[in-house]
Amino acid sequence: MKTTLLALAASAAVLIPAVASAQDDPTKACFIYVGPIGDFGWSYQHHQGLLEAEEHFGDKLETAYLESVPEGADAERAIERFARSGCDIIFTTSFGYMDATNKIAGRFPDVKFEHATGYKREHPNVATYNSKFHEGRYVQGVIAAKMSETGVAGYIASFPIPEVVMGINAFLLGAQSIDPDFQVKVVWANTWFDPAKEADAATALIDQGVDIITQHTDSTGPMQVAADRGIKAFGQASDMIEFGKETQLTSIIDDWGPYYIERIQAVMDGTWEQQDVWEGMAEGHVVMAPYTNMPDDVKALAEETEAKIKSGEFDPFTGPIKKQDGSDWLAEGEVAEEGVLLGMNFYVEGVDDQLPQ
Amino acid sequence: MRLELVKRPQQSTLFSALSPFIAFGLTIVAGATLFAALGKDPVETLYYYFIDPLTETWSLHELAIKAAPLILIAVGLSVCFLSSNWNIGAEGQFIMGAIAGSILPVLFPDFQFWFVLPLMLIMGMAGGAAYAFIPALLKVRFNTNEILSSLMLVYVAQLFLDWLVRGPWRNPEGFNFPETRNFHEYAILPEIWSASGRAHWGFVFAIVAALVLWFMLSKTIKGFEVKVIGQSPRAGRFAGFSAGRMVVFAFLVSGAMAGLAGISEVSGAIGQLRPTISPGYGFTAIIVAFLGRLNPLGIVAAGLILALTYLGGEAAQISVGLSDKVVRAFQGSILFFVLACDTLIHYRIRMVRPAQKAEVANV
Numbered sequence: 001m002k003t004t005l006l007a008l009a010a011s012a013a014v015l016i017p018a019v020a021s022a023q024d025d026p027t028k029a030c031f032i033y034v035g036p037i038g039d040f041g042w043s044y045q046h047h048q049g050l051l052e053a054e055e056h057f058g059d060k061l062e063t064a065y066l067e068s069v070p071e072g073a074d075a076e077r078a079i080e081r082f083a084r085s086g087c088d089i090i091f092t093t094s095f096g097y098m099d100a101t102n103k104i105a106g107r108f109p110d111v112k113f114e115h116a117t118g119y120k121r122e123h124p125n126v127a128t129y130n131s132k133f134h135e136g137r138y139v140q141g142v143i144a145a146k147m148s149e150t151g152v153a154g155y156i157a158s159f160p161i162p163e164v165v166m167g168i169n170a171f172l173l174g175a176q177s178i179d180p181d182f183q184v185k186v187v188w189a190n191t192w193f194d195p196a197k198e199a200d201a202a203t204a205l206i207d208q209g210v211d212i213i214t215q216h217t218d219s220t221g222p223m224q225v226a227a228d229r230g231i232k233a234f235g236q237a238s239d240m241i242e243f244g245k246e247t248q249l250t251s252i253i254d255d256w257g258p259y260y261i262e263r264i265q266a267v268m269d270g271t272w273e274q275q276d277v278w279e280g281m282a283e284g285h286v287v288m289a290p291y292t293n294m295p296d297d298v299k300a301l302a303e304e305t306e307a308k309i310k311s312g313e314f315d316p317f318t319g320p321i322k323k324q325d326g327s328d329w330l331a332e333g334e335v336a337e338e339g340v341l342l343g344m345n346f347y348v349e350g351v352d353d354q355l356p357q
Numbered sequence: 358m359r360l361e362l363v364k365r366p367q368q369s370t371l372f373s374a375l376s377p378f379i380a381f382g383l384t385i386v387a388g389a390t391l392f393a394a395l396g397k398d399p400v401e402t403l404y405y406y407f408i409d410p411l412t413e414t415w416s417l418h419e420l421a422i423k424a425a426p427l428i429l430i431a432v433g434l435s436v437c438f439l440s441s442n443w444n445i446g447a448e449g450q451f452i453m454g455a456i457a458g459s460i461l462p463v464l465f466p467d468f469q470f471w472f473v474l475p476l477m478l479i480m481g482m483a484g485g486a487a488y489a490f491i492p493a494l495l496k497v498r499f500n501t502n503e504i505l506s507s508l509m510l511v512y513v514a515q516l517f518l519d520w521l522v523r524g525p526w527r528n529p530e531g532f533n534f535p536e537t538r539n540f541h542e543y544a545i546l547p548e549i550w551s552a553s554g555r556a557h558w559g560f561v562f563a564i565v566a567a568l569v570l571w572f573m574l575s576k577t578i579k580g581f582e583v584k585v586i587g588q589s590p591r592a593g594r595f596a597g598f599s600a601g602r603m604v605v606f607a608f609l610v611s612g613a614m615a616g617l618a619g620i621s622e623v624s625g626a627i628g629q630l631r632p633t634i635s636p637g638y639g640f641t642a643i644i645v646a647f648l649g650r651l652n653p654l655g656i657v658a659a660g661l662i663l664a665l666t667y668l669g670g671e672a673a674q675i676s677v678g679l680s681d682k683v684v685r686a687f688q689g690s691i692l693f694f695v696l697a698c699d700t701l702i703h704y705r706i707r708m709v710r711p712a713q714k715a716e717v718a719n720v
Contacts, residue, residue, distance in 0.1 A: 036681065066674055068681045070636045073626035076555075077419045078671060084415065085675065095534065099628065159632075160523065161534050190519070190632075345533040356523055 027268050029053065029260070030087035031065040032078055034094035035193045041218025041237040042192065043067060045254040046093045046116075048238070052257030053264055061264060071096025076103060083108040089267045091260070092116065094192075095161070102126055112272050114263060117163065119342070124274050129259060132280030133163075134170035134341075135309045136252035136288055137214075138316035140234045141174020142305050143249050143291070144212045145182045146298040147232055152183045152352075154205030156215040156222050158192050160356045162344040164216050169348045170316045171214060174305070176350060185210055186353035195221035202226060202233075212249075223247060232293060239289040250302070251289035258284055278338065281310040317341065322349040362704040372702050380694040387694070388687050397677050405676045406669035406687075418554025420664050422626055425556075426451070426618040426635070428563040428660035430642035432570045433614025435651040437607040439574065440587040444608060446492060446507030447615040448639025449514035450485040454616020455623040456518060457484020459630050462544035463526050463537045473543045477620055485616015486609045488514065493608035497601045503608075511639065519632045526630065537630040546625035557625030559618070564657065566614060571653035583607070615639060648695055666691060 031050050035043035050063055064087070069078045075097045082090050083104055089112040092101045098118035105113045105123045113126045121128055144153045155171065157164050168186060175182035185208060187201040199221035202213050206229050213226045213233040220243040226233035227244040235241070235251025259277070266272040279285045288306055291299045308314040319330030324347035330336060347355055372379075388406070389399035410416045430447045437444040458481030461473055491510060495501035519535075528538040546557045574580035586593035586603045593600060623634055645663055649656030670684035 064675050066671060066681075070633070072631065072634060072636070073422060073622065074636060074667075076626070077422070077668070080415065080419075081671060081675065084413075096631070099539070159535060165533075343533060 026060050026062045027057075027089070027264060028062040028064070028087045029264050029267075030063065030082040030085075030090045032069050032075065032082070032090070032092045032094075032097065033065060033067045034071065034096070035068060035218060037065070037067050039193050039218045040220050040240060040243070042254070043093070043218070045237050046091070046256055049256030049260045053260045056257075056261050057264065060268070069097075071100075076100040079104045079113075080107075083111050087111060089114065089264060089272070095163075112263075112267055119276075121274055121276065127263075127273075127275050127277070129275075129277040130163075131254060131285040132278060133252055133254070133286055134166045134316055135280040136286050137167045137170040138174035138309065139288060139302055139305050140214055140250065140252070141171040141176075141182075142178055143294065143298060143302050144171070144214070144234075145175035145178035146301065147249065147294060148182070148212050150209050150211045151179060151181060152185060152210045153212040153214060154202065154208070154210035155184050155186045156198055156201045156205070156213070156217055157186050157188050158217045159190065160188065160345075162342055165347065165355065166341055166344045167216050168351060169344070172348060172350055173316055173321065181350075183350060183352050186351065188356060189217050191217065193218045195219040198222050199225045203229075206231060235289060241289065241292065246293060248289070248292060249294055250291050253287040253289055255285060255287045278342075281306065282312060323347070324349055324351055324355075359709045361707045361709050362700070363707045365703060365705055368702055376698040376702055377695065380691075380698040383694045383698075384687075384691045387690050391683065391687065391690075392677075392679070395679070395683065397679060402673055402677050402679060405672040407665065409672045409676070410665060410668040415554040416668065418556035420661065420668055421549075421556040421560040423667055424660040424664035425559040425563045426622050426638040427642050427645045427663060428657055429559070429566055429618035429621070430611075430615045430639055431645040431649065431656045431660060432563075432567045432653045433611035434642060434646040435649070435653055435656060436570060436574070436583060437611045438587075438646060439651050440583045440603050440607045441590075442493075442496075442604055442607045443504045444489065444492070444507050444611050445504050445643065446489070446510050446639070447611065447642055448635060448637065449507070449511035450488045450612040450615035451619035451622075451635055451639045452511075452514040452518050453488035453619070454481040454485030454612075455619035455630065455634055456514075456521065457481055457487075457616065458620030459537065459540075459623060462540040462624075463630065466538060466541060469541050469543045471543060474546065474624070477544060477624060478617060481616045481620025482613040483616070485614070485619060486612040489608040489612025489615070490605070493605045497604050503604075518630065518634070522630050522632055528629075535632050539629045540624060544624055545628060546621055548625075555626075557621065559621030559625045562617060562621060563660070566617070567653040567657050570610075574653065615642075644692055648692070650699075 031046060033043035033046055037043055037047040050065060054061060054063055066078050069075055071094060079090060079092060079100055091114045093116045095117045098115060098120050101113050101115045102120050102122040105126045109125055115126060115128050117130045118128050155168055157168060168184060172184045185205055187205060189197050189201050191197055198217045198219050202222035202225040205213060211231045213222050215222045215236045218237055220240050223233050223235060223240050223244045227247040232249050233244060233247050235248050237254050239251050239253055241248045291302050315335045317336035319334040320332045321330040323329045385403060388403060392399045392402040410420060430451060434444060434447055458477040460480060461468060461477055492503045492507040495506050496503045522537055523535045526537045528536055546559060549556050549558060574583060582598045585596060586598055586600055590600050623630060627634060645656055645659045649659035666688045673679040674681060674684060
């Protein structure tokens with residue numbers, strides 16, 4: 001049914017491309033994903049957001065999406081195709097689409113563009129959005145320090161960009177709040193989605209003696225390795241409990257649905273404006289999966305930490321914090337500025353890795 | 358029972374000419390069956406695949422953008438393959454060309470004059486050629502297998518680019534993200550006809566390169582030399598041609614073409630260096646070269662058709678809701694049928710019964 005609607009909508013757009021969407025026409029929202037919607041991670045969650053929006057708006061909304069769109073010249077073409085096919089709002093959901101999004105936005109001033117995780121808004125019809133996933137990583141760090149026997153966690157990271165570095169730091173700070181000597185070993189997979197490579201990284205880390213695995217890559221590979229080896233792990237982006245019933249402690253769920261509904265509504269109402277959104281647990285953009293496979297006291301502590309962050313009582317990046325080289329970064333009680341976090345290119349003290357520079 | 362391919366004593370000229378059309382017809386039938394089995398309207402899907410991208414000007418521009426690197430690399434490769442030099446490393450030469458060509462805009466951003474772009478293109482060709490020279494030299498000097506050496510150098514080039522954009526060439530204003538600074542306006546390859554779309558001069562380079570190489574291969578002594586050495590190195594030696602010099606020549610030409618494709622793509626379509634600048638153009642171009650039967654003019658057609666399947670695949674995804682995986686499988690089936698038809702023109706299938714074999718063994 002959905003696909004028939006899509007086909008009808010698209011053929012209509014092709015046949016009469018010049019006709020602007022009239023008042024009672026449904027609004028069309030289009031999504032571009034960097035991975036397959038079946039990755040059970042990043043792209044999967046964005047697609048869940050699309051489905052939530054579809055359910056919310058019913059007949060008033062049409063949607064279309066393209067999956068596995070490579071960053072670069074292909075992305076520009078894909079975005080332009082959407083802009084020309086009658087989309088009213090286009091969500092480009094990977095950092096690498098930043099320049100392409102801005103370029104096309106300049107040529108289609110009547111279409112709204114929403115770019116996830118970027119910082120460039122060169123035209124009034126481009127907005128950016130992201131979530132404070134590091135809040136969830138702090139909670140995971142607290143759990144890791146409670147659950148680990150070796151005091152070392154393995155971290156499978158994608159690319160050394162601020163977003164990922166911030167996550168590693170937040171995880172370690174959470175762990176250090178329980179065990180000041182806690183360590184994190186980092187493996188750079190240099191990919192967002194490669195189940196085999198991520199699984200290899202997990203195996204290598206476990207062989208080096210870590211007994212908790214966490215990841216900033218999008219597949220369920222590491223979770224499955226952890227399950228096979230009988231250690232605990234955290235899911236990424238979606239609830240991965242199906243892939244590790246005895247393994248997953250919790251997972252950071254990227255819940256894009258509320259944001260997508262809000263922005264599509266704004267387009268419908270004609271109130272859409274450029275903005276830069278970076279919200280976390282408080283607004284429900286970052287949600288923790290149920291705390292499982294842990295004793296009650298750990299669960300209680302995790303819930304307490306989550307509540308504190310949610311209420312704004314506590315920020316994961318609150319001093320005193322030293323940088324990896326031992327120099328002072330934040331004084332007692334000082335909270336990191338958002339600008340510094342968004343360009344974060346250093347580790348905090350205790351990370352057992354050299355940041356690729 | 359076992360199947361064997363036996364070379365036909367004579368090839369049918371008629372079927373050689375018809376082969377691409379038969380292959381295309383079989384692809385359509387197979388595709389329609391596949392789409393119908395998935396519950397999609399086959400006619401509509403095929404329309405979006407092959408016709409829709411050709412109905413709009415902007416989409417024709419996109420076709421040119423996608424086809425340009427494929428054609429440029431493939432015509433260079435045709436010189437290699439015709440002379441029996443198996444250069445599998447065009448992807449690496451593409452990347453090294455892009456890197457060499459980007460030296461000026463990345464390291465000397467204040468150096469902004471009109472001649473920056475021509476210099477970049479020359480450096481791009483030089484970079485690609487120099488990188489292709491490595492497997493050529495290894496083959497001539499040490500008789501190293503060029504398939505392996507050129508392929509492995511692809512990974513070296515990819516990692517080198519990765520290191521550059523994360524390290525020394527990283528954009529100082531880029532929040533630590535792995536990319537170089539954006540090229541300034543003098544380093545951008547202009548659009549051919551910017552009023553109607555964003556196709557850049559890379560496509561013109563591709564057509565010119567195809568014409569020049571077609572002329573060289575079919576009308577000059579050098580082209581004759583390429584083919585003689587490729588088909589019979591011994592005959593080439595009697596004719597006084599040096600096989601070693603041909604290896605170097607073929608690799609330099611194809612490396613330069615791949616390098617030009619690399620810098621054109623970066624300066625025309627992307628505007629900066631990133632960890633990944635090619636979705637595998639260097640490998641896809643090998644297919645394009647063979648689809649075009651190693652004839653530069655055939656390669657232009659093959660490059661356009663392959664580019665069309667990428668664009669059509671997207672159109673079908675959006676319009677009919679076909680999944681990305683099906684799109685790729687369909688693309689693969691085109692290549693399968695083309696190669697199968699070509700094979701069956703040169704060979705026929707013979708069934709060999711095990712009984713016969715046993716008899717032979719008893720004798």
